[in-house]
Every structure is written in structure tokens, then in C-alpha cells.
Amino acid sequence: MLYHAVFSDIDGTLLNDQHQITPRTEQAIKAVIKQGIPFIPVSARPPYAITPYIHQLQTEQAMICYSGALILDKNLTALYSVLIEQNDLRLLNQILADYTDLSINHYAWLNWFSNDLSNPWTLQESQITGLQAELAPKDLTEVHKILVMGDAEKIQRLEQKLKQNFPHLSIHCSKPEYLEMMNKAATKAKAIQFMENQLNVTAEQIIAFGDNFNDLDMLQYAGLSVAMGNSPDEIKQVAKQVTANNNEDGIALVLESQFPIID
Template sequence: MDKHLIFMDIDGTLVDRDQKISDKTRSVITELQQEGHQFYVATGRKYSSAFEMAQKLNTDTKVVASNGSIYSVNDTLHKKQLSRDALAAIYETVSYKNLPMFFFGEHTVFYTEALPDYLQKGDQSRVSNNGEEDFLFIDSIDKLLSMSTRIVNGIIIAEDRQDELGTVKAELAEKNLLSLSSSHPNNIELIPKGVNKATAIQEIQKELAIPKEQIISFGDGMNDMEMLQASGVSVAMGNAVDELKQQAKFITDTNTEDGIANFLINYFK
């Protein structure tokens, strides 16, 4: 069979709530890699966290991180960043509402409010000996802008304040300085202008000369929408949001029921 390029979101797709990849999923992916198919994790996570998860599969798994802002192809790492104007607009728009902002470098989390427990536990992984802090507090727009060369993307997270998030998202959209998405109703993902998971896929596709019909993608959230649209074979997880299921060509089992592995077995075997 022709070699395929396969992209998998991480949270809610590749892993369960305990951040575990099932033995069945790992076995199926490894077998297909040995047959020449190329696998990527494609996530909103920072690069070092995504890289660590890819390594939990095996060393042949590549990375699209920060919602397409960072990706690797042919052993070269490509990176796009939020502009200084975008960072200033985000801070000025969001800070007066006292909504928590988090910005991500390749390894560092920059934060404006207390770090929630799940972020401290779930997103503190990094490449060892990278020489950067794990977490850095941002208390002013000047401090944020002084870190601009290190910041790739960001997120606003607010539980039970979805109306305010909607207002902020509309205000930021009007400024036309960045791309916006949401992996969950409680957040706004802040991405460099014109960038998403699909733009990374298209660059990788072009570099590897693989036609769209041989691209498979798996996702569960709204930040996976463009990725699925850029793929010839789009697969929504059984636990995906309804909007994604409506756009996907296929729906598989949930992330806790080996949805990725089950689809791949049926598709390739």
C-alpha cells in the first residue's frame, strides 16, 4: 500500500485521562511505521511536552506542536511565533478582565496568574538540559514583550466564564493580529497569524511529496478542525465534539477504546 502520512492529536485522542498510550495503539502504530508510514503527534502543547509524548510511542514519531507553530520535517525544526503586536494586543485585551493567560516557548510556560494544578502536573515535561526555566511569571506588558523572542503561542483558560471568553475572542479577532481557536469551551488558543495544524500539515505534505488522499488525521476538539479538513482521510474520535464529527469523513471509537488503533487496523488490514 502507498505510504501514508498520519497525524494524531494527543489529549482526548492518543492518550487517556492518565496520559497513557494503550499497548494496542503503540503496537499498531509501530507496525505501520515499520511498513514505511510516517506518524506525527499534532497538538496544542508546547514542543518539549509534545516531543516527550512522541518519544513514548517511539523515536520514529515526529512532532507538530503549539497548534502548528512548531513542526519537524526531514530532521529540521520549523518555528513561527506570535508577533510583538499580537502579544501587546492580547495582554491589553485580557488583563483588565483578570483572565489567566499562559504563553509557551519550546520549553517554558509563561503565566500571568497562579498555575492550575493540572497544568503544573500535565505540562511541565521538557527536554532535559535545555537551559530554560520550566515556568516564568509575567506581571506586566513590558515583561511579556521582553520575552517575545521566546514565545511561540498561548492560551487563555477560564472555567465557568465562557461568556467573557466569547467577548475576548471577538475583540481579539477584530484586531486581526493572530489566529484563534479553542480545544475546549473553557479556553481560547492564541496562535501566530495564518497558522494552524493544517498549515503545518500542508508544509510537511509538500516537503515529503505525499498526496492529500494519503493523509490521515485523528482529532477530538475544535482546534483539530482545519487539520481534518486538510486530510484526505479525516477521523473524529468517538468522544469528539459534535461539530468535528459532522465534518469528519469517519468516526472511530473513543480515545479510551483504542479508537486510533481500531481505525488503522480496519483501514490498512
């Protein structure tokens, strides 16, 4: 099968545990781009936490942010946007007002707002992404994603409560300490589906790389789904292929085999 586009999760997939693209992986991706194959990041991250890697890889393509809730072109112009409904946002904020010890974060377009700028989880996220949160205003209306960070046990209890109250929303943990909330229409698979029309490719012609549960629908959708070696077993079972982990050039190994460089 000839593949015509590559979509990749960022954390735990494109990046190693030091939040870097390894030299071999960077070289493999650039070689694919040089062959005219689009390489598009698909991440839960906000836009400005993705752009440094776009620049590093020298790709001119769009990027999928907030796990599919927002797609921006290379000039950061919105191509596609799915917001949390106003009523849901209001009710979520009412419940979350009782959890001020947790780091509660609202992502809206290019902006990151937090309830507590000195919360250790907020500070850690700032270190990971290289971004600085702003204090959340009371009148925030257009929100793509809410992220709550904190102790895994507290997050698990909050997840159960919110899922009971909002069965129509997408609520899941991207890791045990990170709980994400979005409109159910915002998924990585639907965002990729939108990009198919932009790129003139089909699902069968797409390779997708992922490592965690928020990559599940994308891996189920793509023609060639690749789980990283560091993925949970449930993700590996869904993927068509399992590669090495994110510290051992897992992406590079697949790209080098699928797109050999012909001298």
C-alpha cells in the same frame, strides 16, 4: 486508497482520559511505523509535553506543536515557525492585564511562561503535561501561542471580547476552560501541508485523527479524516469516518484496518 502518512492530535485522541497511550494503540502505531509510515503528532501542546510520547512510540519523525505554529524535527530543531505579530502581542497583553485572576500563559519556542505559578489552572496544566512553567518576563517578544485558562463563563466572555478586537487572529477554545490565541497563519492544516513536502506525500495520502474544534481544519484537509467517538457532533459531521473513543482504542481500530500486518 493507500495512505502514506498519519497525523494525530494528542489530548482526547492519542491519549486516553488518564493521559496515556493504551497498549493496543501503541502496538498499532508501532506496527504502522515499522511499515515505513510516518506517525506525526499534531498538538496544541508545547514541545516538551510531546517528546515523552515520541520516545514511547519510538518514532523518528518531526512533531507539530502549538496547533501548527511550530514544527520541530526529532532533534528539536525548528523546521517551521509562525509567531504572533509584535503589535498584536502588545495589544493582547494590554487587554489580558485586566484578567490577572485567570491563568495567562505564553508559549515561546521551547518555553512555557505563566502570569501566576500558583494559579490552580496553571498547576493543573503542569500535572497534565509534566512541565513546569516559568514566571513570564515583561519583555517577551517571540510568542507562538497564548493560552488563557479559567472558569468557562469568564473564558467565554473573554473570547467574545478578543474576537471583536482581533478578528484577524486565530482565537478559539480547545475546551470550554481553555482559550487559545495565535497568528491566523498558524493552523494544523498548514503545518501538515508543510510536512507533505518533507515526506513527499499528498493530502489525499494522509490520515488525520482529531477530537475537537482545533482539529477541524486538519480534518477538513486530510484525505481520510477520522473523528474520535468522544468528539462533538459538529466534528463527527465533518470527518469522513468516526471511530471509537480515546479510551477504547479508536486510533488502533482504524490503523489495524488500513494497515493490516501481513505475516
